[in-house]
Amino acid sequence: MPTEILMPALSPTMEHGKLAKWTVKEGDSVTSGDVIAEIETDKATMEVEAVDEGVIGKIVVPEGTENVVVNKVIAVLLVDGESMEGWSEGATPSAATEKEVVSPSAPSAETVPAQPASAPKLEIASDPDIPAGTKMVSTTVREALRDAMAEEMRKDEDVFVMGEEVAEYQGAYKVTQGLLDEFGKKRVVDTPITEHGFAGIGVGAALAGLKPIVEFMTFNFAMQAIDQIINSAAKTLYMSGGQMGAPIVFRGPNGAAARVGAQHSQCYAAWYSHIPGLKVVAPYTAADAKGLLKSAIRDPNPVIFLENEIVYGQSFDVPDMDDFTLPIGKARIHRQGSDVTLVSFGIGVRYAHDAAEELAQQGISAEVIDLRSLRPLDMDTVIASVQKTNRCITIEEGFPQSGVGAEISARLMSDAFDYLDAPVLRITGKDVPMPYAANLEKLALPNVGEIIEAVKAVTYK
Amino acid sequence: MVKKAKPAAKRATRSKKANANIVDYDKEQELHAYHEMLLIRRFEEKAGQLYGMGHIGGFCHLYIGQEAVVTGIQAVMTEGDQVITSYRDHGHMLACGMEPSRVMAELTGRQGGYSKGKGGSMHMFSKEKHFYGGHGIVGAQVPLGTGLAFHNKYKENGNVSVAYFGDGASNQGQVYESFNMAELWELPVIYVIENNRYAMGTAVTRSSALTDFSKRGSSFNIPGMKVDGMDVRAVHAAGIEAMEHCRSGKGPIILEMETYRYRGHSMSDPAKYRSKDEVQKMRSESDPIEQVRQRLVGKEWASEDELKAIDKQIREVVGDAADFSLKDPEPAPSELYTDVYIEA
Structure with a gap:
């Protein structure tokens, strides 16, 4: 044979x-x-x-x-x-x-990846921040992030990128591809594998006035650096009575990739969104990635910019504008609906979108909100939607306890209680470290079926 | 920021450096050092007193005994050079020229404090004086100070960053992460290790495998010098060499200051881990201020009366600072929510 x-x-x-x-x-x-x-x-x-x-x-x-x-x-x-x-x-x-x-390592069709294998074509409700009639260019999230950095580096000499493999290797996930050629070694700095140290050096440089973009190969490694991110970057402005801030961006992939096990799969959205002094952004589309990263680099505050490895290669329409920025702290309605509000961010928007498609076929109209930023959290947009639908489901890959969904649920309870016709339900990653086995990983992550089930529970269908 | 390769043989010899020779101070230098160190001493005594009276809360770490270190280093700094240190920071701030009344008002948590009362003893900053804090996590100021040096090299401004930390912080991992990058990228940073022999209550011999802290950079080819941190002239002389090293583009350098703190680690530390005799011996034989005083008197550069007059004048400054810190109002409740973010 x-x-x-x-x-x-x-x-x-x-x-x-x-x-x-x-x-x-x-x-x-x-x-x-x-x-x-x-x-x-x-x-x-x-x-x-x-x-x-x-x-x-x-x-x-x-x-x-x-x-x-x-x-x-x-x-x-x-x-x-x-x-x-x-x-x-x-x-x-x-x-x-x-x-x-x-899936790369899946032995049969029954165990295809937990994530939808190919990116769905999204019909994104038009963004009020993009002028009508703007020409759109299909761009991957990876390219959008790179373009955002390159544009800001061209504009401002004080912006530089540092991290592991960002320069000569062109980025572990190729997000910094081409930056070394254009900007040179001074501004695209390969670091040793030393997250705590280079995060601190980045913060020190920012306190003195530079605008570092610190790339973590994944946010899982940023736990080594979290003291510098929180105690030094987030708190110094307050501790100094407003004298000294850190205009720094910490960015990199966050959450689960595929089959990389417990130590490389955690979502840190809830962790960082807990901290006053930080801004936290988690875009899904390439346009949001670009517009929000440019805003993050310009922001005088420390910004945590959570990306997702699985969507790096996904293409979306990005407006062809000279200087396209989006405001941090503004959610966007991805899809209009009237029966239930699905709130998510990052790759969770993909699950929400797929669930909404399937629900539509069953006659249930779901509104999908992409939070885009987790701090500031745009509760106005969520509440306005819930006032219309009277029901809310949150979707995230992070752990359930004290998660982003828990926060939204609490805020709806206090600020929109009278509009709720059903309890807010949370679809989250399961309360376990991420398993390696393909079938278990699939079970540990949120899925479309769970969202549909939750929607039916709150709409009494 | 990648440096050019250097011959290995040359670099191998760099980790050991001869100690700087003490250069005698002239009258003006002695009087200046006396004044600066006495200001710190009297300020800290007053802070201790106010703490005891309940006017200062939380943690309060006094610098008494270590005054020669900041005074000697400050003497070699030029405009734009930055200072960053730990939570034992009052002396560093006064040496940087920050106002005693505003430092004291921060200790008492008042609106006129450097951080509007929101930082406290451990967290004060002055952009104007290039003082970058005031950090409460042991060792965290070392990468930050290295980052200040990264800024200097990036901007090619010729400035040097001075990062102070103690023998305790010298065992933190992030210190060595910083050493590695500082030497790799030839960053202009002076690491001043204030070895006061105790990391809180743990003697260096119980916490450190290598107690010669001047050698702590040897794995990274960072040269180090051991300095008598009780003699302001020795500190000054070492500072000159270190500054020359950094300003000539040779990268970081380590100065181990052999010093001593007379008081406990913080106000709530009874210091049972060392004998009263040990403290007394240091006070009577090595006190940095007394050394200068004796030289001033011995060389007849100042009479006892003149020195008393200096002391009186400093006591007045410190007394005024204390008065201000008690009369100044607490921050307005509306300050609770300010300074969390800068408006984008």
Whole structure:
């Protein structure tokens, strides 16, 4: 039986990639370790090595093919005088069909990732902060973040980026791609792996007047630095009677990626939103990522900017404007509705959106609010919606106790009690450390089914 | 900010540095040092008194005994150089030229204090005097001070940041994270380790595997000097060398100040971990102010009467500061919600 060479997954969140180049041709002999192909994702170009000794029997996917899904057969290797006779694509059970998008490490279709595998096309209710008729350009969240930083760095010499792998490596998630070339080593600073130290250096530089953007490879690592973020960055303005503030942005991916286990999957939205002196932003769309990051860099206060690895590669329309900024602290209605209000932020908006689509088919009209900022928290927008729908469900990936949903629930209780026809329900990550097993991870994260169930409970349907 | 490579052999020799030679002070320098140190001493005595009377609350860490350190270093600083330190910060603020009355009013939690009464003993700042606090988390000021130096290098302003911390903070991990980056990026920062022998109640020999703090930068090739922190002239001389080192672009340097605090760690510390004799011996044999006084009298640069007059004048300044700090009103209740954010 010939050996099938499958499209490999190069990162925990990779779903497909481009087969950029074959470095072997049919009939070539290879031994394990030989480079046979190059694969490109939106993050990186990687080499594929042969894992067995043999002869390349057939190249199934020609070079230059885009969007080759992970686990698809890309070539066939003949070992010990085997022939191609009798082999046909799809004959073996492990091969994924082209239409099926399979999680990198998921063994079968039953365990596809907990997150919706491909980004849904969102119909975003128009943002009042974007002038009508503005030309839109499809942009990934990753590019939007990079563009925001580059634009602000061009405008202001005091803005610089520091963090692990931000410069020569071009960013662990390629968010800082190209910045080193344009701005040089002085302003795009690779740090050692030393979060507590470089967060403190960033705050010190900010107290003296610079405007650092500190990238954490993930906010999970920022726990090493949280003393400097809270005790030094957030509190100094108050402790100094208003003399000294820290105009600094701490940014990076937050929350679960895919199958990265308990120590790399936590959502810190609730933690930071607890702290007076910090602003906390958690955008979902690329337009919000760009407009809010530019505002965060200009903000004279410390801003926690929570991104999400899974949406980095997702494209959205971004307004083509010379200087597009969005106000921090303003929620946006993603979708109008009348029966129930779904409140979320970050990747949670995706769950809320998918649930709203499905509910619409069942005759239930859900309004979806993207908070965008968690501090200041735009309760006015939430309350105005609840006054209309009289019901509210919150959705977040973080833990349930003392979470963002708990806060919204408490504020609705005190400020909109008379408008509620049902208790506020929270859909959250489960009250457990994030498990690794694909099925358990799926159970630990919020899902669309839970949202629909909660909506039906509060609408008595 | 990446530095050019240096020959390894040259760098290997850098971690040990000869101690600076003490240079004798002239009359003017001696009188200045006497005045500066006595101001700190009298201020702290008054603060201790006000604490005992209940006018100062919370934590209050006095600097008595360590006055020569800030006085000697301040003498080598130029406009724009920054200072950052821990919560034992009153002496540093007075040395920076901050007003005694506003420091005292912060201690009593009044609106005229440097932080409008919102910071307290441990948290005072003065942008004008380049004093960056006043930090309550042991060791946290070290990365911050390194960040001030990062700013100086970024802006190419020629200034140097002085980050003070104690023998206790010297065991915090973030100190070494800072050392690494400071040397890697050749940041102009002087790390002044005030070794007063006790991290709260734990003697350095019980807390530190290496008690020669001047060597604490050796893993990073940061040179260090051991300095008699009770002799203001020694501190001054070491400060000159350290400033030259930083201003010439050679990166950070460590000055270990061997000093002593006479009082407890804070006002609520009875200091049972050391003998009365030990404290008394330091007071009678090494007191930084007494050393200057003896030289002034011995060289007939000042008479006892003249020195008493200086003391009287300082007592008046401190007395006025205390009066102000008790008469000044508490911050208005509306101040509770100000200074949380700067309006964007």
